[in-house]
Amino acid sequence: MRGISTLSRTATRVAPAFLGRSLNSSTAFGVARASLSQHAMRVPINAQSAQHNSNASLFCRTYSTEQPPKKTQPVNEKESSSGSSSNNPRSPGGDGGIKDVLGLLPSSGPLSPIGIVFFLLTSAGIVYFFTVTKEQVRAEREKSKNKSEVVGKADVGGPFELTDQDGNTVTDKSLLGKFALIYFGFCHCPDICPEELDKIGEAMDILERNPKTKDAVQLVFVTCDPQRDSPTEVKKYLQQFHPGFIGLTGSVDQIAAMCKAYRVYFSKPPRVDEGQDYLVDHAIFSYFMDPDGEFIDVYGKDKTATTMASDIERRVTQFLNAGRKLKK
Structure with missing residues (x-):
């Protein structure tokens, strides 16, 4: 208000000089009033401008308290030049390939x-070590197996001369031309020998059903107790089993020589009285020989009649397929 009063007085003094002396006091007062009106119109405009500046300042302070936006990492020059639009430089579809995958692994x-x-x-x-070792072990086993077979053929079998159940002389040459299955026992055996001879007879019955193996094998029984097993006793004993058996006996020395040639173990009491009953301990094996008198294999108690027949049939078939002939 004080500024307005000052302005009014100034206008009163200046107006006469500005408009000329011919203006009267009422005219001067009108000029001053117009000037005052214009000044009053500017005051709200200035106040509105000040309010606007104040709001702008407040907006700036409010905006400055917000969290600044995160800075984006610079784009790789190689990726920008390739025109890739992916934001992940190691995405599976990127150009890095294996390098991108390796980049994900620790250093x-x-x-x-x-x-x-x-x-x-x-x-x-x-893997290589165990493969080579396994192959070496297999080769060693095969070599050892072949070696044992060669040794067996060389150590089992040999010449002999004995008497059959009919009193005829039989030698190792008498068995050539056919396969031979030889069992060592004694006629007074209560259980083991009968069981094994029955099993051999069953195997022979199976082989006789096949025309190729019929009459291909000669069954031989050799006593380990020649003091009691005469030719007559042997013949009577073998009638309980298969009719194809040849029963052999002889002197103690002859039986001992054949058992030694075939590596057959047997033992009897050192002193036996006349008429005393006794048992003979002996190996329980059936020795399988080829038509040339060479050792092939042995069959123990663990072999069944079917197993024996199957193996013998296989051997005979191999022999015949090789073009060899059997003695009738």
């Missing part, structure tokens, strides 16, 4: 590229 430790390569090389070495 050290078991999962690092070096650690993975070392693991693969070690695994390959272990």
Whole structure:
């Protein structure tokens, strides 16, 4: 208000000089009033401008308290030049390929590229070692098996001369031309020998059903107790079993020589009284020989009649398929 009063007085003094002396006091007062009106119109405009500046300042302070936006990482020059629109430089569809995958692995430790390569090389070495070792073991077993077969053929069998159940002389040459299945026992055996002879007879019955194997094998029984098993006793004993058996006996020395040639163990009491009953301990094997008198295999108590017949049939078939002939 004070400024308005000052302005009014100034206008009263200046107006006469500005408009000329011909203006009267009422005219001067009108000029001053118009000037005052214009000044009053500017005051609200200035106040409105000040309010606007105040609001703008407040808006700036409010905006400055918000969290600043995160800075985006610079785009790789290689990716920008390739025109890729992906924001992830290691995405599966990127141009990095294996390099991108390797970039995800740690630089050290078991999962690092070096650690993975070392693991693969070690695994390959272990597999190779066990493969080679297994092959060597198999070769050694095969070599040992072949060696044992050669030794068996050389050590089992040989010449002999004995008497059959009809009193005829039989030698090792008498068995040539056919396969022979030879069993060592004694006629007074209570259980083991009858069981084994029955099993041999059953195997022979199976072989006789096949035309190729019928009459291909000669069954031979050799006593380990020649003091009691005469030709007559042997013949009577073998009638309980298969009719194809040839029963052989002889002197103690002759039986001992044949048992030694075939590596057959037997033992009897050192002193036996006249008429005393006794048992003879002996090996329980059936020796299978080929038509040339060579040893092939042995069959023990663990072999069944079916197993024996199957193996003998296979051997005979191989012999015939090789173009060999059997003695009638």
